[in-house]
Amino acid sequence: MTAGVAGTARTPGRVRQAAWVASVVLLVLVTAVLPLLLSEGQSGGRTLDPADTSLDGSAALARLLQAHGVEVVRVETPGAAVAAAGPQTLLLVTEASFLNRDAAHRIAEAPGDRLMAGAVPHLDVLAPGVRREGPVRARSRAPECTLPEAVRAGDAYTGGMSFTGPRGSTGCYPAGDGRSLVRYTADGHTVTVLGDASFMTNLRLAEDGNAALALNLAGARPKLVWLAGPDDFDEAGGPGDETGEEAGGEARSLGDLIPGGVKWAVLQLIVAVALTALWRGRRLGPVVAERLPVVVRAAETVEGRGRLYRSRRARDRAALALRAAAADRLAPRLGLPRTATPEEVAVAAAARTGRDPEPVLTLLCGPPPGDDTALVTLAAHLDSLERQVRDS
């Protein structure tokens, strides 16, 4: 940045400086605000988490369920879900993308009922016999079935995926070739599969019969175990899990997740960097050396001597030098030869200025000063004596 220069060049310099500052501030603001603006649509909330109050969360449903006397237990790992499950519980799985097959098996063997909502993997394990028919648009649909929970709720925001259930199952909310809600009972468990869970979010809960449907489905048992997504997917699926059993064969390291081409691209980039280094490293001609004259300030010896006086507190020598210099300067003014002694100079100076000779004699040839303050005072007094002689 250019510093303000004097005169007419000042104003454009200021303007340029202000423009610089403004552009830097603008850049900082843009980089700070842009990510916020971009991420607003998918606010940082955790989708379908009973503890999340954002539009994507489901805290409202959890509160409603608790108000209806249902005990809501929020768990983050399959192990905890299985441990919390009992014969009189309903296990709600809203975030199952982190489940591996082993975990899915153990959830399927857990006691109690199951409610799967949204895109659930390992459907063949969790809900055997239910087949996916294809994705459908999520919208408000009519139940068109006999399932009391759905009939009582009426229209609801469903869709997402359509299923066909096994023999003896009940399907509601027809969509596409199948139904977006399928319920069947097997081995004493009631398993419900929903194609889309967004009707349970805080955003949709107040629409149509969404709240009623959600309460009817999730509040069917006195205790609801809600398996929400963990904070850290790696931890849930990996050996760091609290039960330690989830560390299945499908756990993958970071290296496995990187596409194969990246490694080769990095290799190619290394080649590029090496070539760039060769380009920058090649000098255009030799380095030119020159024998330069020594740079030494002539006053360095004097400064060194001054520091030496200071460090040894050599007040006697310093006072001697100052007095001799003053006497040397006074002598010609007083009409004395250069060889005059300090005493003669002092007497002549006292006579010229009309001062008492005794203090002048002490000033010019007295004992050395006792401390630094006295030395400073001595120098000032010598100066004033010279001034008096000069002006007299």
Add this chain to the structure above:
Amino acid sequence: MALTGRTGLLAALAAIVVLLAPAPGLVVLAAALVLAVLVTADLLLAGAVRGLRFRRDGERRMRLGQSATIGLVVDNPGGRRVRGVLRDAWQPSAGAAPRRVTLDVPARERRRLVTTLTPTRRGDREAVAVTVRSVGPLGLAARQRTFHVPWTVRVLPPFLSRRHLPARLARLRELDGRHPALVRGQGTEFDSLREYVVGDDVRSIDWRASARRSDVVVRTWRPERDRRVLIVLDTGRTSAGRVGEAPLPGSGRSGWPRLDWSMDAALLLAALAARAGDRVDFLAYDRAVRAQVSGASRTELLSSLVDAMAPIEAELVEADAAGMVAAVLSRARRRCLVVLLTDLNATAMEEGLLPVLPSLSSRHMVVVASVADPRVAGMAAGRGTAEAVYDAAAAERLRGERRGITAVLRRHGVEVVDALPEDVAPALADAYLALKAAGRL
């Protein structure tokens, strides 16, 4: 050979292809092969640098503080155009610009490039190397070669004190009696007799001549002419100390060496003495003769002086005063004015010059000129704090020593000029004029 930035850029772009390609390993291999082929082809197609021929023209001499242009003719006898960059490398203190130029010489043609030198210090500045990088048609690789194309520019002392010359020449004309002002010439050498005119000093009437003629006749005088002046420059360690502020921008971070200030003073004195009709010789000495000018004609004196001074640097050795006096005595057989430009360093003087001074001052008029340090004067005025007063005491001690050595030198009949850097040249010229007016040469 040399690569260009395009090679690296191509390799980096290939990394994107590698990222997207189905068989990345093969692409890496293919990219390396393609790059190698391209670079080789570019090298083969680049204009040949081996056969290039160079010729320089331009200035051989320049004053410090000015700029000079040096031409460099590049002759391409080859069959292909040489395109790329050229670096004309000079010593750093030559201040050569531009550092690199783009070069484009078609086959069997020549081009002239210009380098501007703005030296930052005195002396001989040499062209070190000319490096040519000839880039191929693809701009991926280049042939490179360094040539030695010698050229030396002598950077002369700037002679900044020449601005004091007109005033001193006017004083000289006053002494001569040729000044427009009605002042009698104050010379001491009898010139001629002429008729008395009103306004002449009656003391200059020559009564004997007046008696011979029927008219009143006065004697006219003129200053002494054809005296010899020997300027001796001490190039020992005491001349290396830097004092004052460098008068030219960029010519010194912490002032100029005493040597350069002394040269400035010597040049003013030489110019003045040459105009006054004296013969000027020059000698630079520390432990041996570093440079000398003797018997130069008046018109060539200044140019040969600056030429002799230009390459002199202060040597970090104690000057050999006895050898210096011997050198002076062997050169100056007749009585002459010996101007010794050195430092009034008490210890160096007491051990070096003082013991041998009588042999010099008994036969010659000696003037010792020295550059005082304004920093010491500033320190001597320091008051108020203990630190400042201690520094002031140290400075006063040095000044006392200088006063002492000055007094000793004056007792030997030596004139002493001790002045601040900017004032030393005019002060020395004034001392010379005073000696001339007093007829002491």
